[in-house]
Amino acid sequence: MPVSSIVKLEKLVGKRLRRREDPRLITGTATYVEDVKLPNLHHAVIVRSPHGAANIRSIDISKAQALPGVLAVYIGKDIVGVGTVPCGADLPGLRRPAHHILAQDRVYLVGHPVAVVVATDRYIAADGADLVEVDYDVLQAVTDPEKALAPGAPSVHPEWPDNIAFTFHQNGGDIDAAFAEAEVVVKQRITSQRLVPNAMETRGVVADWKSNDRSLTLHTSTQIPHLARTLLAGMLGIEENRFRLIAPEVGGGFGSKLNVYAEEALMGWISMQLGLPVKWIESRRENFMVTIHGRGHVDYLEIAAKRDGTILGLKLKLIQDLGAYHQLLTPAIPTLSVLMMPGLYNFRNIQAEIIGTFTNCVPTDAYRGAGRPEATHGIERMVDILAAELNMDPAEIRFKNFVRPEQFPFPTATGLNYDSGDYANTFQKALDTIDYQGLRTQQAEARAAGRFMGIGISTYGEICAMGPSVATPAGGWESATVKFEPSGKVTVLTGTSPHGQGQETTFAQLTADELGVPIDDIVVLHGDTSIVQYGIGTFGSRNTAVGGAALFYALQDMKEKVKKFGAAMLKTDEVIFEDGHCLDPKTGASVTVQQIAGAAYRGIVIPKGMDPGLVVTKFWEPPNFTYPFGAHIIVSEVDPETGQIEIKRYVAVDDIGNQLNPLLVDGQLHGGAAQGLGQALWEQGVYDDNGQLVTGEFMDYTMPRARMMPWIESSHTCTPSPVNPLGVKGVGEAGTIGSTPAMVNSVVDALSPLGVRHIDMPMTPEKIWKIVNGSKA
Amino acid sequence: MIANSFEYSSPATLAEALGLIADGAKPLSGGMSLIPMMKLRLASPEHLVDLARLPELNYIREEHGELHIGAAATHHDVENAPLTRGKCPLLAETAAHIGDIQVRNRGTIGGSVAHADPAADYPAALQALEAKIVLRSASGERTVSTADFFIDTFTTALEPGEIVVEVIVPVEPGLTGTSYQKCLQPASGFAIVGVAARVRRDGDNFGPVQIGITGLTGTSYRATAVENALTGKPATEETIRAAAAHAADGVDANSDLHASAEYRASLAVSYTARAIRSALSRSA
Numbered sequence A: 001m002p003v004s005s006i007v008k009l010e011k012l013v014g015k016r017l018r019r020r021e022d023p024r025l026i027t028g029t030a031t032y033v034e035d036v037k038l039p040n041l042h043h044a045v046i047v048r049s050p051h052g053a054a055n056i057r058s059i060d061i062s063k064a065q066a067l068p069g070v071l072a073v074y075i076g077k078d079i080v081g082v083g084t085v086p087c088g089a090d091l092p093g094l095r096r097p098a099h100h101i102l103a104q105d106r107v108y109l110v111g112h113p114v115a116v117v118v119a120t121d122r123y124i125a126a127d128g129a130d131l132v133e134v135d136y137d138v139l140q141a142v143t144d145p146e147k148a149l150a151p152g153a154p155s156v157h158p159e160w161p162d163n164i165a166f167t168f169h170q171n172g173g174d175i176d177a178a179f180a181e182a183e184v185v186v187k188q189r190i191t192s193q194r195l196v197p198n199a200m201e202t203r204g205v206v207a208d209w210k211s212n213d214r215s216l217t218l219h220t221s222t223q224i225p226h227l228a229r230t231l232l233a234g235m236l237g238i239e240e241n242r243f244r245l246i247a248p249e250v251g252g253g254f255g256s257k258l259n260v261y262a263e264e265a266l267m268g269w270i271s272m273q274l275g276l277p278v279k280w281i282e283s284r285r286e287n288f289m290v291t292i293h294g295r296g297h298v299d300y301l302e303i304a305a306k307r308d309g310t311i312l313g314l315k316l317k318l319i320q321d322l323g324a325y326h327q328l329l330t331p332a333i334p335t336l337s338v339l340m341m342p343g344l345y346n347f348r349n350i351q352a353e354i355i356g357t358f359t360n361c362v363p364t365d366a367y368r369g370a371g372r373p374e375a376t377h378g379i380e381r382m383v384d385i386l387a388a389e390l391n392m393d394p395a396e397i398r399f400k401n402f403v404r405p406e407q408f409p410f411p412t413a414t415g416l417n418y419d420s421g422d423y424a425n426t427f428q429k430a431l432d433t434i435d436y437q438g439l440r441t442q443q444a445e446a447r448a449a450g451r452f453m454g455i456g457i458s459t460y461g462e463i464c465a466m467g468p469s470v471a472t473p474a475g476g477w478e479s480a481t482v483k484f485e486p487s488g489k490v491t492v493l494t495g496t497s498p499h500g501q502g503q504e505t506t507f508a509q510l511t512a513d514e515l516g517v518p519i520d521d522i523v524v525l526h527g528d529t530s531i532v533q534y535g536i537g538t539f540g541s542r543n544t545a546v547g548g549a550a551l552f553y554a555l556q557d558m559k560e561k562v563k564k565f566g567a568a569m570l571k572t573d574e575v576i577f578e579d580g581h582c583l584d585p586k587t588g589a590s591v592t593v594q595q596i597a598g599a600a601y602r603g604i605v606i607p608k609g610m611d612p613g614l615v616v617t618k619f620w621e622p623p624n625f626t627y628p629f630g631a632h633i634i635v636s637e638v639d640p641e642t643g644q645i646e647i648k649r650y651v652a653v654d655d656i657g658n659q660l661n662p663l664l665v666d667g668q669l670h671g672g673a674a675q676g677l678g679q680a681l682w683e684q685g686v687y688d689d690n691g692q693l694v695t696g697e698f699m700d701y702t703m704p705r706a707r708m709m710p711w712i713e714s715s716h717t718c719t720p721s722p723v724n725p726l727g728v729k730g731v732g733e734a735g736t737i738g739s740t741p742a743m744v745n746s747v748v749d750a751l752s753p754l755g756v757r758h759i760d761m762p763m764t765p766e767k768i769w770k771i772v773n774g775s776k777a
Numbered sequence B: 001m002i003a004n005s006f007e008y009s010s011p012a013t014l015a016e017a018l019g020l021i022a023d024g025a026k027p028l029s030g031g032m033s034l035i036p037m038m039k040l041r042l043a044s045p046e047h048l049v050d051l052a053r054l055p056e057l058n059y060i061r062e063e064h065g066e067l068h069i070g071a072a073a074t075h076h077d078v079e080n081a082p083l084t085r086g087k088c089p090l091l092a093e094t095a096a097h098i099g100d101i102q103v104r105n106r107g108t109i110g111g112s113v114a115h116a117d118p119a120a121d122y123p124a125a126l127q128a129l130e131a132k133i134v135l136r137s138a139s140g141e142r143t144v145s146t147a148d149f150f151i152d153t154f155t156t157a158l159e160p161g162e163i164v165v166e167v168i169v170p171v172e173p174g175l176t177g178t179s180y181q182k183c184l185q186p187a188s189g190f191a192i193v194g195v196a197a198r199v200r201r202d203g204d205n206f207g208p209v210q211i212g213i214t215g216l217t218g219t220s221y222r223a224t225a226v227e228n229a230l231t232g233k234p235a236t237e238e239t240i241r242a243a244a245a246h247a248a249d250g251v252d253a254n255s256d257l258h259a260s261a262e263y264r265a266s267l268a269v270s271y272t273a274r275a276i277r278s279a280l281s282r283s284a
């Protein structure tokens, strides 16, 4: 073989590459569920309860059945042999209401499915749905979790009159000693309102049953194709290996598609009944009504501290608004809040109680951050309240209580083991970036002039890379397959299910660097259970930290394989693998990976003890979670006349470990911050007492818009995670977690001259106006 | 989110359209208000007549010191036409505040005034401009003042079979300063309150002033108490504040999730002051 001069390849990891996904997304050529068209496709529209609570007296489907084009109308009693909607979370004594895919004799929330109409097109199905007549005996609903817990409240499920689904206790250290030792105790009730995840693409399902093969193909907009297949196969009583679940292009999830929904099973069942493919596309209104919501906390918090600001312990009573049912992880979400309650602080005593409460509302479940934003908001607010009580600077009190670098790995009061970090360093960088001391001087001047300027700090920590299998209901590992095709092109199959995170790009970057092949020769596939080996999916900032790590190990195995083939081809024992070549250091002879791939498939040179082909699959179990952290600081000014809040500056310093693609990191942080500010300022899922979702459309539910966003001055520190070989921690949720308390702390700080200590979210202008006006009176 | 089935006609002439409307068909212009209601099945018209494509309704022209704006002129047209920008900047500025660019590209001035949404933007400007609204049916045409046209929430002087064909606004004298100030409802982008002001100076004093307010109550109105408290008084911040305090006088303010009556009224005062200040700064 000729001695070649091997060209050094440019490393792509760490580069700000644009997403390879984007051209198809922005030219409208991506295939979402709605784009799936099959021969003889039929369409389903669901009849839903207009009442928050009611008994169903009778349902008359005759007019709908008589409408030309209507094939079938089903109601609850028609559905036989289908399992209930699963809940994967388990807590001691958890009460599990049977969650049927169509209502039986009672409805528990507005939007509860009571009937389904299948027709030759969607328009006829909608007309048919209008013709279904349901006679309801309307009952009293209860939508506020605290009201639901009050004696005499209507019961959501008559079998559990107290509306309590579970109570859960977690204690660490010695809380009584901490409060006995305390020189100061501060208390506050803090709410974290219901939020509607609002993925840009609503949910949708296309089910296609082929009875001859006993096989079901289900296209569904999900974050967890494999888990959804396992669970839906169980519900429908079909064989997993004859069940192909495809998550095509998924237009956002934010946790709302980390679930298994009634409609997925319902469409599968209908297709099996009719022997026809059937499609259901969720309308935006349905998405508001029946796709899970996030948050829904009422927290009673108490902090015990010394006068010098040292935090001794924390008590939490957390009332979680669960909604009417448990979706996949509903009861587990508040337990994540408890885990993260200590934040970045070095105290060891905690007492937490969760009261999971049924309401006549749509279930809450994982929404971007899932439990951690609530915890971070709680602790970051409480630290500010403590600082105010002690007349201390909120920056100083944080420095005083941070876990110190030499304490890692740090076991927390809630049983976690923080992996790495230097909190003070990151925080100092944020303070320096924004010129904290200078700002405080400016603030004093502004106050003297009667203006309301605020500086809000949030130093957040989060738990990412879900997660070790012991801590996740269905396994917390991830999988990757790397295949060389005979031509030397590379196909990567990831068990994660990216839907906006950009792993088709970042995983290709990683693969290109490791294997020395051009990025254009690499394809990353995901989301089809018939193509990809089993995987867990995308949520909890795990794609790169768990899925990327699995891929990294698969790539190492692949390199070993390639080297063996290379050595055999070069007829030597030992080769160096570099820049896409195997090189014999003794002779300088080399072969390219492409040549090796061709040879491996032709089977002519098979190294001893090896088989032909070049395919590696790796399942990887992470040893721990990862714990990104950061500091967000927001400067704001309140207009006392209108209550309007202006964000003047937003500085974020995030430590997410190493970064595969800083451009995509920016995107995740910006999007996250938008959602976090959304909670602080605008978004709220409001139910009235009858169970109507008052903010059930975009005309009333305020989504953050580009024009409402501040400029985010974003920078980083980097303590690589020791948990995975990439040193990455996860960035999917950081912005959401860090931003909210910084915003609230900023406005509370602005209004603190009026004696304000706390404001519940969202901080609407009217709320602020009332605070300012009330204080004048 | 799927409308009931309906018939759709796109006639070539206004006369044909008026004939169909006389027979009970419903006018469709930009569809930006009507189609959402149909998709929610809150409106189920059996027959729609498309006015947006009628050349006879699609114009902006100047005649005898006035601007004539055809009912099918889009918000985008009104926002950007050199005639409106140059000669009735208040209307152009107001149009720019409506919805988003997609809505402005389709929505029309005729549709907006006919719909009479209490939170719509145009009515504030039309009140301040003392605009005339031209209505036509198969049997004839009449012109009504803005003050007479808007009656209540979604209620106008339109009779069955009648449509809006034109809006007439004055060519703004060069010395007048105008401004539209809007507090938008953050979710929908509609006005919580919107205030349009036209201000003339008289030396160091306020000369004639017109103020139109939308969003505060069931329909738009002229804030005459504010106007009276300005005209003839020194053009100072004190005068502005004192006058603006009358913005919600005698008005039964709307209340909803986004703003209680009390807060809305207070916003009306603040935005009236802003509009006056801004208009004053633009007057010569």
Ligand SMILES: Cc1cc2nc3c(=O)[nH]c(=O)nc-3n(C[C@H](O)[C@H](O)[C@H](O)COP(=O)(O)OP(=O)(O)OC[C@H]3O[C@@H](n4cnc5c(N)ncnc54)[C@H](O)[C@@H]3O)c2cc1C
Pocket (backbone or CB within 6 Å): B026, B027, B028, B029, B030, B031, B032, B033, B034, B035, B036, B051, B071, B097, B098, B099, B100, B103, B106, B107, B108, B109, B110, B111, B112, B114, B115, B117, B119, B120, B121, B122, B158, B162, B163, B164, B165, B188, B189, B190, B191
């Ligand atoms: C997302 C969104 C945001 C919006 N934001 C704003 C906003 O900020 N401010 C604002 O002012 N508006 C807003 N609108 C409404 C918008 O301005 C509409 O365009 C306007 O209200 C109606 O005009 P149209 O031409 O679309 O009328 P259509 O929707 O076609 O018709 C509305 C009604 O008027 C009738 N009609 C139509 N044309 C005539 C006519 N010539 N004569 C008699 N009757 C007629 C129709 O039969 C119907 O009842 C918004 C709309 C949307 C969808």
